[in-house]
Amino acid sequence: MSKFRRILTYILDLGVNPKRQPLDEEDLKLAAYLIDLGESIDKGDFDIEMEQHLSNFEDDLQDLNSWNSWKDTAAIDSVTPSSHKLKLLTIPAGCTGRIQPCAVGIFGSFKKVVKTLTNYAQLTNSNYKFQTRDETLKLLSLVWRQLCSPKLEKWARYAWVAAGYDVPRPASFETPAQLLFPRGVAGDCTMHGCSSTSFVKCLYCEKLFCFEHFVIDHHNC
Numbered sequence: 287m288s289k290f291r292r293i294l295t296y297i298l299d300l301g302v303n304p305k306r307q308p309l310d311e312e313d314l315k316l317a318a319y320l321i322d323l324g325e326s327i328d329k330g331d332f333d334i335e336m337e338q339h340l341s342n343f344e345d346d347l348q349d350l351n352s353w354n355s356w357k358d359t360a361a362i363d364s365v366t367p368s369s370h371k372l373k374l375l376t377i378p379a380g381c382t383g384r385i386q387p388c389a390v391g392i393f394g395s396f397k398k399v400v401k402t403l404t405n406y407a408q409l410t411n412s413n414y415k416f417q418t419r420d421e422t423l424k425l426l427s428l429v430w431r432q433l434c435s436p437k438l439e440k441w442a443r444y445a446w447v448a449a450g451y452d453v454p455r456p457a458s459f460e461t462p463a464q465l466l467f468p469r470g471v472a473g474d475c476t477m478h479g480c481s482s483t484s485f486v487k488c489l490y491c492e493k494l495f496c497f498e499h500f501v502i503d504h505h506n507c
Contacts, residue, residue, distance in 0.1 A: 357376060359374060362374065384449070384450075385449050385450055386449065387445040387446045387448070387449045387451070388445065389449075390445055390448045390449040391441075391442075391444055391445025391446075391447075391448045391449065392442065392445050395433075395441070395461055395462045395463065396429065396430075396433060396462070398461075398462070398463050399429050399432070399433070399462050399463055399466060400425065400426070400429055402463060402466075402467060403416075403425060403429070403486075403501060404416050404425075406485060406497060407497065407501070410497060411497050411498075411502075414497075414501070414502060424504050425501065427504075428500075428501065428504055428505065428506075431506070432462065432466060432488070432489050432490075433462050435465075435489035435490060437465060437489050438459075438462055438465070438489070439456075440456035440457060440458075440459035441456075441459045441460070441461055441462065443456045444456050444459065465487070465489055466486050466487060466489065467485070467486060467487070468487060471484060471485060471486065471487055471494060472484060472485065473494055474494070475494060475495055475496035475499055476493040476494055476495055476499075477495070477496070477499045480496060480498075480499060482496035482497070482498060482499075483496060484496050485497060485500075486500050488500070488505060488507060490507050491507040493507075
């Protein structure tokens with residue numbers, strides 16, 4: 287897994303808020319931990335979780351949902367090791383959609399790709415039940431993997447620029463939808479013996495696939 291893919295994995299995972307998922311790699315300075323503690327937690331449990339995360343690294347960035355527990359600065363200070371310096375920055379209520387990079391530059395493109403796939407399914411594959419639990423999970427997993435392609439590194443980095451952060455602006459780039467559904471994408475499906483029309487281009491193998499061989503078969507080259 288490339289360094290970029292680990293970063294984007296972290297960014298996208300913020301949207302689904304999975305339980306603890308460490309991404310501590312030697313060549314990745316950012317050590318990210320995601321924890322799902324619910325909207326309210328017992329103070330004792332909070333102290334244990336906070337102390338565990340603060341003691342893992344000398345230098346680390348904690349991105350935490352702004353629930354009441356995470357805004358209790360007294361509780362956080364009480365479990366911060368004396369050898370650590372902690373700077374707590376909280377996104378003001380109601381501002382997430384303006385200054386949170388995922389909300390500003392990632393989720394919209396993710397949803398656009400999903401919507402394109404589901405709209406195509408409704409028009410051409412009425413028997414495909416994308417609203418069922420298993421198919422929904424498979425579809426989201428498929429889109430997630432495509433958006434982790436190194437070809438989208440500049441797009442992912444631009445999310446921080448769009449949110450107003452003082453970071454280098456990437457050069458011009460194409461969006462996920464532009465790369466997955468380029469002009470001229472309608473052609474012959476790559477799969478041998480398939481007579482269906484292609485509708486999507488894989489960002490890894492760069493081959494064209496029809497709906498059945500990309501979505502239903504869960505393409506994973």
